[in-house]
Amino acid sequence: MKHAFRHACLAALLTLTACADRVAPDEITLPARAQQSEDWSRFLPALYPGLMACLNAHPAQPARADDVVPQNHGMILVRVTGADGASTDCQAGSGGTPAPRLEPAETRPLKGPAFTPATMAEPFAPCFLPEPVLTRDGRLLGWLSYRRPDCERGQTPVLQDNWRVFGNEPFWTVRIASDGIVLDRLGDLPRRYPAAPPESGERRRSWVVDPPDGNARDRLEVIITDRPCSDSMADRQYYHSAEVMFGGQTLHGCAERAAPIP
Incomplete structure (x- = not known):
């Protein structure tokens, strides 16, 4: 009974959080870098509900996405890193359903860019440039961090x-x-x-x-x-x-x- 109650509370919490993060795709304004990119970030408006569902599902909040991979049948695979530094892989529907499922992180190349939600501080790292993602009315949703081609790690x-x-x-x-x-x-x-x-x-x-x-x-x-x-x-x-x-x-x-x- 306790486990059933716990799962019911978690489901309710994820539902409330998803409602708070619900933004229509045409309300999201991408930075120029994302609009011209050939990576997943150009699809961010359509993937945003599923991406946020995965970030909110990590047990150590707040969490960021180190990589997003669009998959078949409207699914996405997100590498999520929580506030404790622990990383997991999350599978979810790009629209938020099916609900996110967390799995142990597998070893694979992370192409990026990373996405940091506005609930966290603006990210800073050598050789990376954070680009703000806004709604049409100017509300900050987060940052896409792109690697600078003219910079070597540690420079x-x-x-x-x-x-x-x-x-x-x-x-x-x-x-x-x-x-x-x-x-x-x-x-x-x-x-x-x-x-x-x-x-x-x-x-x-x-x-x-x-x-x-x-x-x-x-x-x-x-x-x-x-x-x-x-x-x-x-x-x-x-x-x-x-x-x-x-x-x-x-x-x-x-x-x-x-x-x-x-």
Whole structure:
């Protein structure tokens, strides 16, 4: 009886989670890299329900997908890694049914890209670039991490001061890493700035950088303070608030340290 009750509770929990993650395929906006790719990521809108069902089925939450393989008869095979670092293979219907089934992870090449849901911190790893996946109204669903072809593993050190600064309505983000700073706004091309060390003060850190052409009108200033911040779109709380000054505008948002992944 106890086992039956436990299975009933798990089924109910997965149903509720699936409802929360339900997004229509035509509501998902893929980054340009995914639209032009020949890997599984170009099919992400159609695979999203099954992918999220597999991520939510891992016993150690939150979990990410290291690889997705579309299969026959509308099924997908997902390599899922949980918060405890343990990996499993998950089979599920691309639309969420049949329900996910977890199996021991088999040794096989992982072609990627990886998918990290928005319930986790933005991933950071040497030689990988995270591309945000959004809904049409600018809600962040997660990141697709693509390998950089010009980088060898171990070439770029993983530093502890990599940040994601972001806001909504419309969506914008600033990525601060050892190889540069990128301002990305919905509907605009990404603007890239050279890497720069922060100026640190009491409970705050700031960056002031000019673009490579030296045009002061495109100067970017980022201030991160140790003050709680709420992201209403994702219903999450963060430990850091942020201000970004660019082009005569001041953007207000949240910030978090990027999470290193293997």
